[in-house]
Amino acid sequence: xxxxxxxxxxxxxxxxxxxxxxxxxxxxxxxxxxxxxxxxxxxxxxxxxxxxxxxxxxxxxxxxxxxxxxxxxxxxxxxxxxxxxxxxxxxxxxxxxxxxxxxxxxxxxxxxxxxxxxxxxxxxxxxxxxxxxxxxxxxxxxxxxxxxxxxxxxxxxxxxxxxxxxxxxxxxxxxxxxxxxxxxxxxxxxxxxxxxxxxxxxxxxxxxxxxxxxxxxxxxxxxxxxxxxxxxxxxxxxxxxxxxxxxxxxxxxxxxxxxxxxxxxxxxxxxxxxxxxxxxxxxxxxxxxxxxxxxxxxxxxxxxxxxxxxxxxxxxxxxxxxxxxxxxxxxxxxxxxxxxxxxxxxxxxxxxxxxxxxxxxxxxxxxxxxxxxxxxxxxx
Amino acid sequence: xxxxxxxxxxxxxxxxxxxxxxxxxxxxxxxxxxxxxxxxxxxxxxxxxxxxxxxxxxxxxxxxxxxxxxxxxxxxxxxxxxxxxxxxxxxxxxxxxxxxxxxxxxxxxxxxxxxxxxxxxxxxxxxxxxxxxxxxxxxxxxxxxxxxxxxxxxxxxxxxxxxxxxxxxxxxxxxxxxxxxxxxxxxxxxxxxxxxxxxxxxxxxxxxxxxxxxxxxxxxxxxxxxxxxxxxxxxxx
Amino acid sequence: xxxxxxxxxxxxxxxxxxxxxxxxxxxxxxxxxxxxxxxxxxxxxxxxxxxxxxxxxxxxxxxxxxxxxxxxxxxxxxxxxxxxxxxxxxxxxxxxxxxxxxxxxxxxxxxxxxxxxxxxxxxxxxxxxxxxxxxxxxxxxxxxxxxxxxxxxxxxxxxxxxxxxxxxxxxxxxxxxxxxxxxxxxxxxxxxxxxxxxxxxxxxxxxxxxxxxxxxxxxxxxxxxxxxxxxxxxxxxxxxxxxxxxxxxxxxxxxxxxxxxxxxxxxxxxxxxxxxxxxxxxxxx
Ligand SMILES: Nc1ncnc2c1ncn2[C@@H]1O[C@H](COP(=O)(O)OP(=O)(O)O)[C@@H](O)[C@H]1O
Ligand SMILES: [Mg+2]
Numbered sequence: 001x002x003x004x005x006x007x008x009x010x011x012x013x014x015x016x017x018x019x020x021x022x023x024x025x026x027x028x029x030x031x032x033x034x035x036x037x038x039x040x041x042x043x044x045x046x047x048x049x050x051x052x053x054x055x056x057x058x059x060x061x062x063x064x065x066x067x068x069x070x071x072x073x074x075x076x077x078x079x080x081x082x083x084x085x086x087x088x089x090x091x092x093x094x095x096x097x098x099x100x101x102x103x104x105x106x107x108x109x110x111x112x113x114x115x116x117x118x119x120x121x122x123x124x125x126x127x128x129x130x131x132x133x134x135x136x137x138x139x140x141x142x143x144x145x146x147x148x149x150x151x152x153x154x155x156x157x158x159x160x161x162x163x164x165x166x167x168x169x170x171x172x173x174x175x176x177x178x179x180x181x182x183x184x185x186x187x188x189x190x191x192x193x194x195x196x197x198x199x200x201x202x203x204x205x206x207x208x209x210x211x212x213x214x215x216x217x218x219x220x221x222x223x224x225x226x227x228x229x230x231x232x233x234x235x236x237x238x239x240x241x242x243x244x245x246x247x248x249x250x251x252x253x254x255x256x257x258x259x260x261x262x263x264x265x266x267x268x269x270x271x272x273x274x275x276x277x278x279x280x281x282x283x284x285x286x287x288x289x290x291x292x293x294x295x296x297x298x299x300x301x302x303x304x305x306x307x308x309x310x311x312x313x314x315x316x317x318x319x320x321x322x323x324x325x326x327x328x329x330x331x332x333x334x335x336x337x338x339x340x341x342x343x344x345x346x347x348x349x350x351x352x353x354x355x356x357x358x359x360x361x362x363x364x365x366x367x368x369x370x371x372x373x374x375x376x377x378x379x380x
Numbered sequence: 381x382x383x384x385x386x387x388x389x390x391x392x393x394x395x396x397x398x399x400x401x402x403x404x405x406x407x408x409x410x411x412x413x414x415x416x417x418x419x420x421x422x423x424x425x426x427x428x429x430x431x432x433x434x435x436x437x438x439x440x441x442x443x444x445x446x447x448x449x450x451x452x453x454x455x456x457x458x459x460x461x462x463x464x465x466x467x468x469x470x471x472x473x474x475x476x477x478x479x480x481x482x483x484x485x486x487x488x489x490x491x492x493x494x495x496x497x498x499x500x501x502x503x504x505x506x507x508x509x510x511x512x513x514x515x516x517x518x519x520x521x522x523x524x525x526x527x528x529x530x531x532x533x534x535x536x537x538x539x540x541x542x543x544x545x546x547x548x549x550x551x552x553x554x555x556x557x558x559x560x561x562x563x564x565x566x567x568x569x570x571x572x573x574x575x576x577x578x579x580x581x582x583x584x585x586x587x588x589x590x591x592x593x594x595x596x597x598x599x600x601x602x603x604x605x606x607x608x609x610x611x612x613x614x615x616x617x
Numbered sequence: 618x619x620x621x622x623x624x625x626x627x628x629x630x631x632x633x634x635x636x637x638x639x640x641x642x643x644x645x646x647x648x649x650x651x652x653x654x655x656x657x658x659x660x661x662x663x664x665x666x667x668x669x670x671x672x673x674x675x676x677x678x679x680x681x682x683x684x685x686x687x688x689x690x691x692x693x694x695x696x697x698x699x700x701x702x703x704x705x706x707x708x709x710x711x712x713x714x715x716x717x718x719x720x721x722x723x724x725x726x727x728x729x730x731x732x733x734x735x736x737x738x739x740x741x742x743x744x745x746x747x748x749x750x751x752x753x754x755x756x757x758x759x760x761x762x763x764x765x766x767x768x769x770x771x772x773x774x775x776x777x778x779x780x781x782x783x784x785x786x787x788x789x790x791x792x793x794x795x796x797x798x799x800x801x802x803x804x805x806x807x808x809x810x811x812x813x814x815x816x817x818x819x820x821x822x823x824x825x826x827x828x829x830x831x832x833x834x835x836x837x838x839x840x841x842x843x844x845x846x847x848x849x850x851x852x853x854x855x856x857x858x859x860x861x862x863x864x865x866x867x868x869x870x871x872x873x874x875x876x877x878x879x880x881x882x883x884x885x886x887x888x889x890x891x892x893x894x895x896x897x898x899x900x901x902x
Contacts, residue, residue, distance in 0.1 A: 162877045188877045194827045194836045197627045198871035198879065201752075205620065218735050222827040225737075229754045231744045250735045250828050254742050431796060453795040463796055471789040474782065481779070482786045486798035488779065528797070 018059045018309040020045075020299055021086035023076050023101065028068025030093040037091060037292040038063050043279065044296050044332060051333055054304045055340075062086065066097045073097040074104065081108050087303070087311045090295040092116050093288065095164065105129055110311040111318070113295045115288060119168035122359040128315050131298070131356055133291040133349075135264040135365040137165045141172020143367040144212060144237060145184075147262045148177055151235055153209025155183035159199060159223060161191035161215035169214055169239070186212075191219035200226040213238035221250035228255040237262060243370075243377070253375040260380060265368035266290040271330035272297075272350040287351060294349035297332045301347055304339045321347050322355050382406040383567050384430070384461070384536055389439035391429045398437065399425045401591045405569075407536060412558065412568045414578040414599065417588035423571040424466055426588065427538045430569075431463035432456040444535070458486055460535030464542060466571070469525035472514035476505055476524060479513050483528025498527045501557070518545030522554070536567040543572065555581045579603045619750050624868040630757050632844075632864020633764040634822050635837065639844035639856035640771060641815030647788040647851035648808035651709055654716040655696060656816045656841065658723030660834030663689040663817025664824040665731050671738045678740060682763060682821045689817025690810040696723060697809045728831045735830045738821075760822045767818050768857060771811060775853065784808055788851065840867065843883040847890040849897020858898055862886070 022041055024034035045061040053059055062084040064076030073096075080086045081104065088111040092098040095118035105112045106126040113131045114121065119138050122130060148156050156177060160166040166188050174184045185206055189199045200223055203211060211227065211234060213220050220242045227236070228251075238247070240263025248256045266287050267273050276293050277283055299314060301321045306313035321335070326344035329335040338345050347354055355363040371380025384407040392398040399422045407413045415423045428434045430441065432453040441449040448456050457463070470479050480495045499506030502523050508516070513524060522542050529537055539558070543551035551574065559581065562568055572578035579585055582599040587608070595608060602608050638656055645653045663685035670681040700719045704711050745752040775781035784804045786794040791801040816834075819841075823833055840863050848859025867882045874881075890897060 187875070190877050190880045192832075192836055193880055194823050194833065195631050195867070197631070198624065198868055199876050201620070201623060201627070202871070202876070218828070218830055218832075221735050221737065225742065225827065228742055229745045229756070230752055231747075246734055250737050252737060252742065433792065433796075453792070454798045454800065457796055457798050465793065465796070468790050468793060471786050471793065473789050474785060478782050478785075482782060482794070482797050482799070485779070485783060532798075 018054055018057050018303055019084055019086045020059065020061055020088050020090070020296075020303075020309075021080035021084055022061070022063040022091035022295075023066045023073055023080065023089055023097065024063055024091040025068040025093050025097070026065040028066075030066075030068040030097075033093060033286070033288045034065070034091075036286070036289055037093075040280065040289055040292045041090065041296050044293070044300070048300060048332060048336070051336070054300065054336060055307060057309075059300065060084075063091070066091075066093075068094050068097065070096050070100045073101050077101040077104050081105070081110055086110065087309050088113065088299045088314050090114075090292070090299060095121065099124075102126055102130060105311075108311070109315075111299070111314045113299060115291050118164050120164065122357075122361050126360070128358075128360070129311060130360040131318060132361055133294050133298075133351055133354070134287075134362075135352070135367075136168070136361045138168040138172035139362070139365050140239060140262075140264065140367075141169040141174075142176045143264075143365070144239070144262045145173045145176025147237060147260070147369060148173075148210050148212070149180050149182060151210060153182065153235070155185070155206065155208045156210040156212055157203045157206050157208035158184070158186035158212035158214055159196075159203055160186060160188045161219055162188045163191070166214065173212070189215075189219070191215050193219075194222060196223045196226055199223065200230060203227075204230050204232055209234050211236045213242045215242055217242060217244050217247040217250060220247055224251045224255055224259075235260065240264060243372070245377075248372060248375055248377070256372045256375060259372045260369060261372075261377065262367055262369050265366045266351045267349060267353070267366055270348060270350065271328075272348060275331050276350045285350070290349070290351035294351050294354055297335070297347060297349065298354060300332050301329075301335045301339065301345065304336050305345075319356060321345055322353075383409045383411075383444060384569070385440070385442045386426075386430060387440050389426070389429060389436050389441065391425060391434050391436045391439075393434065399591050400429065400436075402439070403588065403591065403593055404439075405586050405593075405596075407567050407569050409567055410562055410565055411584065412562055412570065412582045414575075414582035414585040415569065415571045415588060416575050416578060416585055417594070421588040422591040423588055424540050425591075427463060427540050427569070427571060428465075430456070430461065431538055433463075454486075457532070460533070461538065462529045462532060462534035462536070463538040464525045464529050464540060466540035466544065470513040470516070470521055470528065473512060475510055475512055476516075477509040479524055479528055480505070480531055483531035486532050494531055498530050501530070502527045519547070519550050522546060526554075526557070530561070534566055536569065537561070539568065539570040541571050541573060543574065543577070551577060576603070621869070621872070623751050624871065625865065626751055626753060628865035628868035629861060630761045630864070631868065632861035633761050633768075634819060634826075634860075635840050635844050635864050636857045636860025637764050637767055637822070638816045638819040638837070638841045639848065639860045640768060640853055641812035641819075642841060642845045643812075643848070643851050643853055643856045644771075644784075644808050644815075645812040646845070647853070648784060649705075649805050650851075651701070651705070652713040652716065652850075653693075653697070653701070653809070653812070654713060654838075655693075655720040655723055656813065657834035657838035658720045658727065659689045659693050659813045659816040660820040660823070660837065661724060661727050661829075661831055662692050663820025664829045664833050665727055665820075666817060667821030667824055668731075668736055668738060668829050671740075672736070675739075678738070678759075678821070678825060679763075681738070682818055685817035685821040686767075686814040687817075689820065690814030692723070693809045693813025693816070694806055697806075724831055724834070731831070733831060735828045737828050738824050740825055754826075756826055760826055763818070763822060767815060771815065772853065774811075780804075780807065839880065839883040840864075843886040843890075846887050847894075847897060849894075849899045852897060852899045855897050855899035862898075 026034045045059050066073035090113045092114035095116040098114045098116035106129045111129050115134045237260040243261035302314045302317040303309050305317040323344045326346040329345045329347045370377040387404040389403045390398045391400045432451050579599040585599050586596040587594040666685040666688035667681040670676045670684040743755040745754045783799045787801045787804040844859035844863045848855025870882050
């Protein structure tokens with residue numbers, strides 16, 4: 001009886017249309033990224049609908065502008081859930097927008113697939129409705145730790161700007177290198193000042209083999225100049241947030257020479273990445289676009305796999321479409337055909353392999369190591 | 381022909397009723413004129429009005445035949461009408477030397493010689509030229525204020541209670557100095573609490589009561605007028 | 618011990634730089650009896666004026682500093698005339714609040730013209746000199762000397778020139794100064810020019826040492842206020858003493874407090890100063 005009722009509802013869900021949505025920034029700090037993400041989502045939905053939809057049902061896509069602003073985001077997600085009746089919300093570029101909307105999604109049994117990098121999101125209570133297409137900060141710490149271990153020094157000193165990311169970054173880093181016998185010291189500083197002599201003094205007093213910069217470009221430029229003046233001779237590595245072109249221009253060629261960065265990278269060269277290059281007609285793909293591609297493919301394939309367009313169904317099938325023994329898939333149309341044919345699939349994305357931990361983080365991410373030469377980042 | 385002539389002056393502070401009501405005074409060249417009257421009568425307000433710190437609401441205010449009504453305080457000073465306020469009449473954080481130099485700000489030629497001249501006239505000042513004015517006693521402060529006024533070669537001095545805080549002996553000395561200044565061709569208008577002392581030294585006097593002219597006349601006559609002594613000067617003998 | 622010496626050296630160098638805008642704040646306060654909080658933006662204006670002179674026009678640092686002095690001073694006078702002077706009749710608090718708004722407007726004008734990117738001045742990066750284990754940066758020494766020179770110049774102007782005396786006279790008693798022939802309004806303008814010019818100099822010094830971005834003034838302004846309040850609002854020697862004390866306190870505090878909290882030193886100093894010496898160490902008001 002219960003089974004019949006639930007499968008009846010399932011059929012009803014598929015019988016109506018398949019409704020999915022996205023919360024994207026069109027204004028505010030994320031403003032430059034939102035429009036291309038929405039455009040890509042729509043492009044894929046159109047492709048799927050043109051190919052006959054999923055199980056014969058049309059996909060309806062709606063999106064709201066979160067203005068990179070928590071208040072607007074809350075209003076937007078309510079509209080997506082209450083009015084548009086979506087079963088999954090994608091996008092969520094900033095942590096400030098994801099944090100207040102995640103409980104609303106979880107409560108309404110709607111899946112969230114986010115870009116936002118704050119570790120605390122995965123740790124929030126979300127009953128499994130949270131997935132992150134992005135690398136979380138702890139993993140970035142681990143990646144830098146692994147790089148440091150490869151360099152083979154005895155000690156590392158980290159200078160981290162105080163922000164919501166500094167603690168998970170620090171933990172990821174320290175927990176990676178300390179068990180392997182490398183000494184790790186860190187200080188967390190207030191990045192809104194101009195004078196970091198004391199911080200740099202403390203760091204260099206420890207005579208570390210590797211100095212790690214975990215701030216924003218503004219403060220890291222000042223710190224790096226101070227490090228240079230003090231005559232530090234060891235290796236320097238910074239996060240991707242820190243070692244940007246702005247940072248390189250700010251410190252100048254003389255000071256930036258030889259600095260490393262270990263940063264998340266899209267799955268450049270993977271079939272999905274190539275497919276996306278063709279789709280967008282661009283060779284250089286921004287991580288936000290790669291993740292948007294993965295987000296919508298994952299959601300659509302999970303719905304097809306479940307034969308049911310509810311949040312709970314998407315949640316429960318998100319990992320099934322990444323079956324290591326399944327047939328490798330890099331685009332939604334192929335995936336839908338295979339699922340319809342009753343085959344098991346393994347979606348590997350343009351940004352990452354798209355395998356998720358129980359809390360919704362990526363199991364493994366792709367990192368690239370770059371080295372500064374003559375004021376430019378070069379593969380190192 | 382008088383040097384300073386105020387007629388029909390009404391004046392007050394912003395947003396308030398008139399303090400001075402139809403007041404008139406005249407001061408001749410080389411004349412010492414005392415302004416007397418009870419506390420709150422408007423004596424200080426009258427001097428401030430002449431000095432340009434309070435703008436008259438009606439009446440005429442002429443100095444040397446030209447109107448000075450509505451001029452800024454510094455322009456009034458520039459004409460040679462030099463006001464020494466009752467309080468806050470020196471710059472406490474400046475040295476005595478600097479105070480004197482500021483006193484001569486409008487005419488900065490031969491500053492050194494003029495400072496020396498004033499110091500000669502008022503010896504206490506020369507002893508403490510490097511001291512800050514805030515370290516001076518009340519009496520010394522009044523002398524410094526006088527000294528500053530003398531730095532510009534005034535044509536008329538407006539002195540508001542310059543003997544306040546002075547010993548009787550010092551007050552006598554100050555009046556002797558005022559007479560000497562007058563003898564160099566400077567007119568003096570002086571507001572004074574000690575009416576007997578003032579009348580003994582002044583040529584003429586005005587009595588203000590409640591912002592109006594009450595009496596006026598030659599100082600000697602007023603000293604001898606029993607009624608004036610009783611009613612206005614609080615004399616009980 | 619070596620570390621303490623190093624922090625003392627750093628503290629004196631940083632304190633001298635802080636003292637420059639603190640003097641600027643205090644000279645404006647002394648002459649106008651107004652807290653002009655737009656000094657933060659005028660530090661940024663100075664930093665960008667220095668950047669323009671040094672990087673875009675290729676002038677040497679000393680000329681960039683002079684340009685910053687003139688441009689911040691002029692911007693200070695113009696913005697005071699437009700935004701603050703009309704409000705003086707409403708009291709010092711109204712003007713202080715308006716100056717906070719003015720600060721945002723000026724900072725955003727800087728943002729509009731130059732953008733948000735961090736930029737660096739065109740000066741060679743030099744390694745520190747090391748004396749007996751104490752690091753001293755050539756750039757920091759240059760900045761220290763410029764700060765001292767700027768302070769000595771301002772101090773001499775105030776002490777030994779007629780206009781300096783006149784300005785101090787207005788600070789003491791504007792009415793009496795007016796009677797003595799000084800135009801208080803003109804002196805107020807000059808005080809704002811000099812004060813904000815000092816802020817501009819500090820902007821370039823900070824830029825030379827660190828980097829330029831529109832928030833450069835906001836990053837230091839708390840320490841600057843702390844120096845001004847601690848030394849005594851309106852006191853020029855007080856601002857110097859206050860600057861040095863705050864500079865030293867911020868550095869030495871790192872021995873006992875985690876560095877993430879060293880910005881709190883400014884707050885702590887303001888609170889302590891208000892409790893222990895409400896008029897500041899050298900204040901007389
Ligand atoms: N700055 C001022 N603002 C408002 N009222 C004032 C001011 N100065 C004086 N008064 C008022 O004007 C009146 C006359 O004061 P004042 O001229 O000082 O009298 P006097 O010098 O004869 O004692 C008094 O009632 C006094 O309260
Ligand atoms: Mg009086």
